[in-house]
Amino acid sequence: MFDVSLGPDNSAAILREMERNLERAETESASRCAETARRTVRRRSGRTAASIEAHPDGSVTAGEASVFLERGTVRMPAFPFLGPAFDREVEPTVERMREI
């Protein structure tokens, strides 16, 4: 007979495993988002593309001219890349979370 109830003996281990899987899913989502952003960002010097980074906490950052590219200026139209990259990762991220 198998007892698979969630009790004080195994709940901590299960929660730790869930946390690890969650972190893995977040990191993977951030990496894919950053990858898409690097591929689609408008390039001249390549500095903005090189500044795009995925972080272990699931965030993606971009430096250099990223805000001007994303939102545009009076002299330059917007060339969004972070927003669309994030949008593309929403469904795959939800699927990864479902598997935890």
Added chain:
Amino acid sequence: MKAIEDALFALFSGDDGTLVDPNGTTALNSLVGEEIYREGSVPAEAAFPRIQYGPCPGVDIFTFVSRSYERVTFPVKAVDSGLSAEAAFAIRQRIDFLLTDRPLELEAGTCIYLRRIGTFEQPEYDGDQHYQHVGADYQALVA
């Protein structure tokens, strides 16, 4: 998505105050006149304040059988010159009234959802020139 862009232009350019906002926002034809442009199509002689919208990229959502709908996220912003963003804020408020839970009339497809998902404000300094970008991101579902 071209259908969304065309619908936005038609909505904004046709806003003559017929739709009355209980919060008292002013019609866009009084605020910006004909200064309504798709991002990337703004002529050098365009006046301020003005509205710039788009681009409108989408993400396809498929079921087992076919594409159920497309999720389109797009920015709409007011751009004004000077140190004050008051006019730009008034424009954004009116745009928000026009686009909240009021699905667009599209030439292709059916807009089944439209709401704002976030705002942004970005001052710009170009030498001694100051500009105000005040806008918001919207999300539409098009079946």
